[in-house]
Amino acid sequence: MFRAAPRNGGRAATNQKVFATMQIQLPDGSIKDYPAGSSALDVARSIGERLANATIAAEINGQIVDANRPLTDLTDADPIPLKLLTTKDPAAIGVLRHSCAHVMARAVMRVFPGVGLAFGPTTGNGYYYDFDLQTPISEEDFPRIEAEMEEIIKTAEPFERFSLSRDEAVKFVQGMNQELKTEHIETGLADHSSLSFYRQGEFVDLCRGPHIPDAGRIKAFKLLSVAGAYWKGDANNRHLQRLYGTAFFDKKDLQAHLDLVEEARRRDHRVLGKQHGLFTISNDVGQGMCLWLPKGATVRALLEDFIKQELLRRGYEPVYSPHVGRVELYEISGHFPYYRDSQFAPIFGHPAGQLVDNWKQMLVANELTEKFEGDFLATALDLGCAFNDYPRSANNDEKLTYLSKWEKQQERYLLKPMNCPHHVQMYKAIPRSYRDLPVRLAEFGTVYRHEQSGELNGMLRVRGLTQDDAHLFCTPEQVEQEFKDTLDLVKYVLSSVGLEDYRVQLSKRDPNSDKYVGSPELWDNAESTLRRVLQESGLNFTECEGEAAFYGPKADFMVRDAIGREWQLGTVQLDYNLPERFKLEYVGADNATHRPVMIHRAPFGSMERFVGMLIEHFAAAFPLWLAPEQVRILGLNDEMLPYCDEVKKQFQQAGFRVTVDRQSANVKKKIRDAQLDLVPYMLVIGPKDRDQGGVSVRDRIEGDLGFLTVADAITKLTAERDQRIIRQAIKRSFSGFGDGGESASQEGY
Numbered sequence: 136m137f138r139a140a141p142r143n144g145g146r147a148a149t150n151q152k153v154f155a156t157m158q159i160q161l162p163d164g165s166i167k168d169y170p171a172g173s174s175a176l177d178v179a180r181s182i183g184e185r186l187a188n189a190t191i192a193a194e195i196n197g198q199i200v201d202a203n204r205p206l207t208d209l210t211d212a213d214p215i216p217l218k219l220l221t222t223k224d225p226a227a228i229g230v231l232r233h234s235c236a237h238v239m240a241r242a243v244m245r246v247f248p249g250v251g252l253a254f255g256p257t258t259g260n261g262y263y264y265d266f267d268l269q270t271p272i273s274e275e276d277f278p279r280i281e282a283e284m285e286e287i288i289k290t291a292e293p294f295e296r297f298s299l300s301r302d303e304a305v306k307f308v309q310g311m312n313q314e315l316k317t318e319h320i321e322t323g324l325a326d327h328s329s330l331s332f333y334r335q336g337e338f339v340d341l342c343r344g345p346h347i348p349d350a351g352r353i354k355a356f357k358l359l360s361v362a363g364a365y366w367k368g369d370a371n372n373r374h375l376q377r378l379y380g381t382a383f384f385d386k387k388d389l390q391a392h393l394d395l396v397e398e399a400r401r402r403d404h405r406v407l408g409k410q411h412g413l414f415t416i417s418n419d420v421g422q423g424m425c426l427w428l429p430k431g432a433t434v435r436a437l438l439e440d441f442i443k444q445e446l447l448r449r450g451y452e453p454v455y456s457p458h459v460g461r462v463e464l465y466e467i468s469g470h471f472p473y474y475r476d477s478q479f480a481p482i483f484g485h486p487a488g489q490l491v492d493n494w495k496q497m498l499v500a501n502e503l504t505e506k507f508e509g510d511f512l513a514t515a516l517d518l519g520c521a522f523n524d525y526p527r528s529a530n531n532d533e534k535l536t537y538l539s540k541w542e543k544q545q546e547r548y549l550l551k552p553m554n555c556p557h558h559v560q561m562y563k564a565i566p567r568s569y570r571d572l573p574v575r576l577a578e579f580g581t582v583y584r585h586e587q588s589g590e591l592n593g594m595l596r597v598r599g600l601t602q603d604d605a606h607l608f609c610t611p612e613q614v615e616q617e618f619k620d621t622l623d624l625v626k627y628v629l630s631s632v633g634l635e636d637y638r639v640q641l642s643k644r645d646p647n648s649d650k651y652v653g654s655p656e657l658w659d660n661a662e663s664t665l666r667r668v669l670q671e672s673g674l675n676f677t678e679c680e681g682e683a684a685f686y687g688p689k690a691d692f693m694v695r696d697a698i699g700r701e702w703q704l705g706t707v708q709l710d711y712n713l714p715e716r717f718k719l720e721y722v723g724a725d726n727a728t729h730r731p732v733m734i735h736r737a738p739f740g741s742m743e744r745f746v747g748m749l750i751e752h753f754a755a756a757f758p759l760w761l762a763p764e765q766v767r768i769l770g771l772n773d774e775m776l777p778y779c780d781e782v783k784k785q786f787q788q789a790g791f792r793v794t795v796d797r798q799s800a801n802v803k804k805k806i807r808d809a810q811l812d813l814v815p816y817m818l819v820i821g822p823k824d825r826d827q828g829g830v831s832v833r834d835r836i837e838g839d840l841g842f843l844t845v846a847d848a849i850t851k852l853t854a855e856r857d858q859r860i861i862r863q864a865i866k867r868s869f870s871g872f873g874d875g876g877e878s879a880s881q882e883g884y
């Protein structure tokens with residue numbers, strides 16, 4: 136988005152204004168006069184030099200602006216409500232980091248002449264800049280780039296803003312040989328009559344700002360990594376190199392952040408997943424297709440069993456549905472063709488299906504030439520479709536109708552992108568009375584999304600995923616109770632894996648938009664119901680306007696992991712749309728038919744993402760109840776093996792996943808191996824243990840716990856397992872670390 140040029144741009148430069156004064160109102164309410172044309176930095180300086188040195192940017196009516204621009208250029212307000220943003224304001228760090236992206240780009244251009252510039256926004260924890268250049272940048276280049284950045288920061292040149300008209304701007308970026316910027320002005324920014332640039336020494340970048348007053352404000356920075364990216368995120372576009380970095384106001388903060396990054400790297404689920412045999416991905420099967428190895432599958436199965444048991448207790452009914460559905464089903468639900476780009480291509484029952492699909496798409500795009508049409512008809516004939524009565528001389532609409540009619544008679548399937556339409560059909564399978572409601576249908580349903588290959592990330596972003604899904608069909612009066620119970624369920628399942636630190640985001644509609652289905656009264660009612668339930672639940676929650684789905688408000692669980700990263704996991708969504716689209720009904724107490732409300736909910740989200748997140752949360756050291764191998768028995772020597780097997784049998788009978796280490800190695804080595812394999816309990820057995828009918832218990836975390844009889848050891852471990860006690864997670868509090876995912880913010884164009 137681009138901020139329009141200030142309405143009074145340039146006014147301060149007129150003679151009357153130069154000698155006039157303007158009034159500034161500070162956050163404490165005090166009002167002071169300043170010469171017109173003063174900047175926020177001038178205001179800071181008038182209060183004190185230290186404040187001026189700490190001033191990074193300013194805020195006027197919630198908008199962050201450059202500290203060195205004349206305030207009268209930024210607002211018409213009188214007095215001007217000014218808040219100085221110093222190094223202590225959380226909002227200032229984004230301005231610093233984005234400015235550091237400019238400094239980095241400038242340094243890269245010095246090291247690699249002829250670099251093309253793309254975008255350079257901030258992320259949750261830093262910034263990146265996308266570059267177009269032939270030479271691949273590698274981590275070995277980082278010291279050179281960083282040294283150049285140091286030089287730039289040392290000279291502390293200011294960031295100077297100027298505006299150009301569209302035509303001037305295009306000429307200007309062409310003059311700099313910036314092809315991508317030129318394209319962006321001509322396409323992405325086509326509706327902007329004037330564009331702003333920021334100059335810093337020899338470096339000029341198209342940017343809406345804001346920036347720090349001068350580069351000297353950057354006290355600590357670091358380049359972090361380099362990765363591939365595509366121009367505007369589209370794999371059909373030019374391939375770019377994305378250079379990531381971060382910046383802070385203080386070296387100590389940077390070090391704390393780097394420690395955290397290192398900790399996150401140590402916990403990377405892709406590395407740990409391989410090391411501990413949890414999952415794999417094979418290009419022969421397909422990118423983004425998670426293959427659950429026995430140990431990972433054990434963790435998943437335990438979580439699924441746990442949820443299934445809990446759902447039975449809460450009145451849910453299990454269902455199963457196939458992995459595909461007819462295209463027509465998704466046309467009714469609205470998933471097709473609306474979400475077509477994010478889905479796998481349809482599976483056509485007739486050999487001419489794909490052909491007709493392309494044919495129709497060309498008609499819709501108004502791109503069908505006579506030659507193509509002739510080719511289509513000839514090919515269709517080859518594939519067994521004569522299409523004798525195809526209306527060749529008619530208009531596109533009639534042709535589309537003809538082809539659609541043919542398509543409807545064929546079988547066309549989609550890999551299912553959502554489970555909802557299937558569950559809707561189950562609801563519809565029998566007549567429903569108000570006495571039957573709520574109906575709660577639960578399924579671990581696998582769905583498929585054709586995510587772009589560049590977006591794929593281990594288990595966290597995949598193309599086939601299994602949701603711990605359920606759909607609730609209830610009367611409007613039941614929504615409150617069902618929502619309450621669902622929140623309670625999510626709380627319960629999160630606590631079972633030790634995730635206790637979370638907040639709920641209540642996403643509401645944008646009252647000024649008309650994209651929402653259902654009347655404003657319905658929404659007001661639903662939103663206030665959800666709010667009331669959240670208030671009563673005592674959950675920490677925030678409200679977000681405009682974040683709701685078009686079909687209803689929702690509550691998302693934002694969960695912090697052991698190292699303070701926030702993940703969006705479980706979700707509960709109200710839906711007024713699908714019941715309408717599928718004409719769902721129930722007979723009310725008044726004998727009339729009514730429309731039920733649907734609730735979609737998934738406490739974990741998807742099994743892939745949830746287990747991937749858990750691997751990182753626990754650093755693969757799962758708590759006893761989830762550990763793929765719970766107990767390992769280590770004999771002092773081979774003579775102990777028969778007794779080891781006896782103990783193993785007893786633990787197996789108590790339901791434990793237990794193995795015997797059969798290596799001909801000393802106990803020290805066996806213990807080390809078990810520690811490395813993150814086995815929660817080791818049972819060490821020597822002749823003394825055997826003769827007394829027991830074992831020496833060794834805890835992975837606490838070390839040697841001493842001798843216990845086999846029966847006592849089983850009792851102790853059973854209690855820990857069945858109460859799902861969590862002892863593993865290291866609680867560390869880090870601040871300023873966003874989601875595990877990458878969320879580019881608004882800076883840059």
Ligand SMILES: [Zn+2]
Binds near residue numbers: 233237342346883
């Ligand atoms: Zn910028």
Ligand SMILES: [Zn+2]
Binds near residue numbers: 555606736
């Ligand atoms: Zn759903």
